[in-house]
Structures are given as structure tokens and as C-alpha cells.
Amino acid sequence: MAALSVRGLHKRFGSTEVLKGIDLSVENGEFAVLLGPSGCGKSTLLNIIAGLERPNEGEVEIGGRVVTGLPPRDRDIAMVFQSYALYPAMTVRRNITFGMECRGVPRARQDEAVARVAALLQIDGLLERKPSQLSGGQRQRVAMGRALVRDPLLFLFDEPLSNLDALLRVDMRTEIKQLHRRIGSTIVYVTHDQIEAMTMASRIAVMNLGRLQQFATPDEVYHRPANLFVARFIGTPPMNTVKARLASDGAALVAIVGAGRPDETRLVLPAAPEAARAWIDREVFFGIRPECISDGGRGVDFSAVKVSAEVELSEPTGAETVVLARLAGERVRARVGPHVRLNQGQSAPFLVDTRTTCLFDPASEQLIA
Template sequence: MAFLEIDHLVKRFGSTEVLKGIDISVDEGAFLVLVGPSGCGKSTLLSMIAGLDTITSGEVRIGGRRVNELHPSKRDIAMVFQSYALYPNMTVAENIAFGLEMRGVAKSEREAAVARVSEMLQIGHLLKRKPSQLSGGQRQRVAMGRALVRDPQVFLFDEPLSNLDAKLRVDMRTEIKRLHERMGTTIVYVTHDQIEAMTLATQIAVLRDGVLQQFGTPAEIYNNPVNVFVADFMGSPSMNLVPAKVREENGRTVVALARTGEAELTLDTGAAAQKLAGQIGREVLLGVRPEAITDADGADRNARTVVDAECHVDVVEPAGSDTFVVTSLGGKHVIARMRSDAAVRAKERARFAFNMDKAVYFDPATEKRVA
């Protein structure tokens, strides 16, 4: 049985419906990331799990127990906020122990818990300092320590890394993942950063305008998006989405992509041909990740359907370990991810290898996946 169950959850503010029937179930020990653009309802959903926001309809259950009417202090959860929310007049040790003190935990137990958590977070040398004497990353560790010291059933993180610089964000991301692997406690984590979602999660819920778009593992979300929004939102650079027409040529099902001033580019659809049988003669959106378009020598040798094609190179962007190469297909800029030493130059032609095993197809009208 699922440990955290969100059952047809609805939230209204007046006549405005912010969450529109969210259904999510996760097992104990899972790392669930709620991801989506600003205003999609992810922080509201987290607040409802925490008990900081009332539920209009539906249920939240933790460990099989309905918690809708329970006060936040009775839900056995701990929350880490974006703003750290530390008491400025208290030392690090006092901040971490404050919740335990309010619950009447004995001093010796509080001190033992603070020592355990500070060692885990490597902040033992900071225990006597005040928050004003800490860096942003150190403050976030203290905020995490205050949550960890309670040993709750569920940890809730509300965009905890958004105030940190890029390098520190990566470092803290690694720390959070390491902590989860060590503790095995259920975590619900809100972010608008899809890289954070992909690297941290065991399961991802993608939200848009209060509607759950897709729920699954990071690999499922990334490789098998159910609609155009998920395909475009998840991934950096995002998935190439190119208008194309499905045709049958010499017994093969292909997609034809328009090119300015030259013949169309036709790509064999390979294993997707059967699913595309009902789309012959129709327009589709071809979705293909940048890493599935490479230089010929960098193509996946295990792929069943790789199509080599010569294309005009618009832009070359060296990125250290990779080279991003931009061409134009179907009236769209298409990004390929090639090897760092790929022999490509802007304003010239080059060989591109399209791994069609990785291609997905969407209906342009409904934006839903068709193959």
C-alpha cells in the first residue's frame, strides 16, 4: 500500500480553482519531486500536505491515516522553507534544538540529537554561531538540521535551494540526495528547476495550471513524455519539437520535414511505424532530444534506426565536453548534441545522425502523444 496518498485533491480560492483533482501515490522512502512553472500549484499542494493550507475537497493520507483535519504539529512531518526561517537571536545549536525543546524533550536527548544531525550535515563547527555569521549554504544546512533532528515520517522541502548560487546549489543537491539515501525517509520536494527534479527524484509529478500532467520515474518523464508540455519543460536543452508530415514511401512509414531552399528531409520512423499507421497523410510534431541527434561517428551503435542526413549548420556552440549544433528543420531551430571534437562549422553543411529509436510523436491540435 502507498505510504503518502493524495486522492483527488482540489483547492479553490473563492471561484478560482488552483488545484484540479490531483491524484498521486508514493511508497515509503520515495523521493517525490513536484515540478512545474511558477503558479502551477506545486507549493499550494505542498502546503496542503503540511496542513498549512485547508483542503477544499479530496484527501491526504500519510501511512494510511487521513490527515485533512489534523494540525500540522500532529502530522509527523518536518518542513524546510526557501527562506530558511531561522531565529536570528539563537545559535545554530539552539535553532536546531528549538522544536525538541518545545515538545519537552530532555536536554540530554536534545544535545545528542543536535550532535548526531550536525555531524551528518558537517556543521559541528558552527553550533555556537548566530545565523548572521553564516553563509547561505550554511544557513540552509541549519534549516535542514532543524527538520532532520525530529525524525519525522515525511520531509517537505519548498524550493530550498533557490536562494543559493549555481555552484552551491549543485553541492547542496548532492548533499540532499546523499541524506535521502542514508535515511530512507519519504521526501516531497518542490522546485521549478527540472534539473533538480531529474537528479533528486525517484518519482516526479509535473504540474501545469493546477493539473497533473504526468507522474512517473525520471526516466519515464524524460524519455516518454505524454504531451508537448512535459516534453518541452523537462530537459536542458529542451526536446526539439518539429512540425512534420507522416508519409508512406516504398513500404516504409516516414516523417517529412520541410527545409528552406532545398528538398524535404525524410526520416524513417522505425519501430514507431505501426503506431503511426493511422497518421498517414497527417501533420504531427516530431519530438527528439538533442542527444539523439549527433555527428555520424557519435551515433549509438546499438540503435536500430539511425538516419544519416546532411544539413546546413546555422550555429556551433562549444560547451566543453559537448558541442551543440543548431540547424533549421520544419521552420524551427533544431539543436544537436555532438562530440566535443566533431568537425562542424557554422554556415557549412555537415552530417547529422538522427536516432529515431528515441523519437516521439504528438498531435499538433491536442498536443497529446500519438506514438
């Protein structure tokens, strides 16, 4: 059963249309992440799901019940905010019980629930403190406790980790993921951090300009991006997308980068889809992940194509070195070993693994599947 269904959602603020028809269905127990650049409409979508904003058109259904016109309190949801939004004048305990107080839950049951959540999140010792006496990480825990204490149909997280420092963020990421595994509830999680999305999500909804670009597993979003936007948004660095001409070489398809140039590069595509045959002798966008272009020092494979490219820039990151190079005039990024040092202007050999590449229609920008 779908825990959450959103159908044909439109939202306008004045003359700007923030959501342009969103359809989304999240299964029970799923960890769905709404991912996109700022201004893509992901927070607005979350607010509409929560009932804090009203859509101009469309329907929201939670747990099989249409809730479009209902206020937040009647939707059986709990929400964690980016700013934590802890009530400053109340103790941690009161913050956690406020929701139950509003719903008239008896005192004994409240205490029981607080004890359970405090143990779960290890905030037992903080219950009588005020939010101002807590560190950022502790506030984050309390904000989660406030949501967890009510066993709702749906948890909504609005960029909950973006106010934490980098180290703590990694810890909390792991914790939220473990928490989800333990309690098994349905979560809709908004973030602009793709590492968070990739590591935590069971499915990622990539959004841009008020439209849903793709809603799929992290693996699929990463390896089979639905369009050029997703390809260029996901991954650090993102997928290389270069203009290429498709040709056939016997049974195999070949992508020719920089066709007609003296240094034109021919890349055989062993795994190209059948549909790509329609594009023979036409221009496409050829997509390849930076890790598929290496110096050959690691992940050497007999099927890799050997090419040569001119090095423009070298960025050592510690675990690896990202190289910006010109392959037949097209700019690409490659990930090479941490100890490889290439000089600017130098022409260097690279190994290109073409088994997992993507082809995109240059007009519609959609994946040729």
C-alpha cells in the same frame, strides 16, 4: 504502503484556480520531486501537504491517515524552506531543538538528538552560533538539521537549494541524495531546477497550470514524455517537436518533415508503437532529443539517417556545441562535438538517430504510445 496520497485536490485563491484536481501517490521511501515552471502550483501543493494552506476540495493522507483538517504539528512532517527560515534570535542548537521543545521532549533526549544530527551534517562546531553568523551553506545544513532531528513520516523540501551559489548547489545536491539513501525516509521535494529533479528524484511529478502532467521516473519523463509540455520542458535544450506527416514504407513507419517541400526529409522510425499506425497519412508532432541529432563525429550508428540542414546559430558550451538548424524548414536543435564549428547559413550534414523518438497527437498534445 503509500506514505502520501493526495486525492482530487483543488485550490482557489479568489477567482484563480491554482490547483485543478491533483491526484498523487508517493510510496514509502521514495524521493518525489515536484517540478514545474513558476506559478504551476507546486509550492501551493507542498503547503497543502504540510497543512499550511487548506484545499478547497480534496483529501491529503499521510502514512495511511487522513490529515486534511489537521494543523501542521499533527501531521508528523518536517519541512525545509527556501529561505531556510532559521529563527534569528536563537542559536543553532535552539533552532534544532525548538520542535522538540514544543512537543515536550525531555532535555536529555533533545541533547542526544542534536548530537546525532550535528554529527550527521557536520555542524558540531556551529551549535552555539546565531544564524546571522553562518554562511549560506551552513544555514542550509542547519535548516536540514532542524528537519532531520525529528524522524517524521514525511520530509518536505521547498526549493531548498535555490538560494545557494552554483558550486555549493551541486555539492548539496549530492549530499541530500546520499542522505536520503542513508536514512531512507520519504521525501517530497519542490524545485524548478530540472537538473535537481533528474539527478535526485526516484519519481518526478511534472506540473503545469495547476495540473499534474506526468508522474514517472526521470528516465521515463525524459524519454517518454506524456505530452508536448513535458517534452518541451524537460532537458536543456529540450526535445525538438516538429510538425511531420506519418507515412508507411512497407513494414516501417516514416515521419516526413516538411512534406511536399523540395527538401522534405524522410525519417524511418524503427521503434514506433503499434498505436501510431492509426496516424498514417495524418499530421503529428514528431519529437526527437537534440542528442539524437549529431554531426556523426560521436555515437555513429549504422541505423542513423543522414540528413542535411541549414545552420542558423552555433552555441559552444565547452563540452559540446548546440546547433540551431533548419531541417526541411522546421527549426531543430542538435548537439554536436565540442570542436565542430559550423558557420551560419551553411548547409551541413547531420546524423539522426531515430530509435528513441516520440509522436504526439497535435490536437490533444498527448503522447501516442
